[in-house]
Amino acid sequence: MSKEKLPPLELAEDELVAAENVGMSFRIHERRYDTLKERVVGLFKGRKNPAKELKVLEGVSFRIKKGESLGVIGHNGAGKSTLLRIVSGIYKPTEGRIATKGKIVLLNLGAGFDMEADGEENIYLNGAIMGFSHHEMKERYDSIVEFSELQDFMKLPLKNYSSGMVSRLGFAIAIDVHPDLMLVDEVLSVGDENFRRKCLAKIQELKQDGVSFLFVSHNIDQVKQLCEKTIWIENSDVRGYGNTQDVVQQYLDYCATLK
């Protein structure tokens, strides 16, 4: 497979993300050798272990302008989370080009949490993961605690929190960072109704302040509410991209044919 080296993608002044023909594939071996022992045994037995390419995502192109939000819809396993990982820079795409600008935060409730540590320590740890110093987080500490409504639990290890409380803390930390682009993966399906509404309101508020969102959700209503544009991915392929109303309609029509 020969690949020509493409020059990096140019971003327009008001753009945060530009993706062009982005694709991701993994090399999957028939057998997965995880230990040295298995490898040596495999070598002696002369087993063949052919690899095949597994395409997880193909030909994804989109652009996100400052203040604009993009919804990502599709069934489970379609490649939505992979797309999120590519935009956040965790994965490098194996095909195509992507360029990003500004502070990008992946809102993942509880990803950076240490269950043994208490709430306070976790706030600092999470802040550090997003690149903030201890001192900077100290300034944000009060507003984070206030938003999470967990004032009384800060000295308690996270393992004693309920899952709802963990998400509340995670959301409160991420929301306080004021990124340019926030990647949101299915987070608003957790927590109680009250807090979910509070989160949605906060997201709306940030949106008005000019924060962009890349919003992965199964909740079509939320996507409609928040995103100007939507991309629909099904079986690693892009089925639709454009105006949210249109794409959502296509998606719903497709879902109807499945039943």
Place this chain on the structure above:
Amino acid sequence: MKLLPRFLREDKNLIFELSRRNIKQQYRGSILGFLWTVLNPLLTMLVMWFVFQQIFGKDGYYPLYLLCGNILFTALRTATSMSVASIENNRGLLLRTKVSPYVFSCSISISSLINFFLSMIALIPFMIWLSIAITFPGGVHVNLFSYQLVFILLMLPAFWLFEYGISLFLSVLYIFFKDLKHIWNVFLLAWQYITPIFYTVDRFQANSPIMILIKINPMYQFVTYFRECVYMGAIAQNPETLKTIVDGSGNLLPYIPSWGRLGIIYACGVLSVTIGIAFFKILKRKVIVHL
């Protein structure tokens, strides 16, 4: 701050926070954690002393000799074996946030170095006790606290680089070989035996194969330098042995741990960390995809 490489400037907060967490976790809510950092090397030393004193250590300094080798090798063992699975253990974090995998072994080696330092501070009471216990033929009490101890500080950065290089290398390799944990434990055992921890090297002939094996072992250099700071420094305080350190015209020379050896251990440290980082850079992309 501009002096730091870009990746370190970006990740210094996280490394700081992770090291802090490691230390806090160890000493959480009890002085027992701290007590163990102190007691562990002391008890190990006592066991070894009991077993080996007849063979190797007739003189009063032998416990100190044991202790030096022990705490240094324990620091290496703890840091590396804790780091082996460090990338794998933080799988969830790596797949969900943009964190570079090298920070985990980095913070582990930092916290292990702090532990090493703490365990040395804790040895002060032991050294006081030993100072009183050792009396020389002339009836002179020996002072084990010497200014040579300060040279330990010069050694620490080199030791950290050494530890970190190995830890990083192992944590990357572990992603591909999950049985590395067991292999590494066996390797550490072998390594421990070719490092003069309880035995003294003067029993071997200068160019015998075993001596060559010991000498190409970087830990030999580290342990020997560490001993030069603590053990040799103490011996140099002793009026009986002090006489031997004189220059050509018969003047007393202050004993200084070998500069040449310090150079060697820095070379070992830099080499180790270079290999570790190079290995990490080559496989960096594969690591994330392979998780």
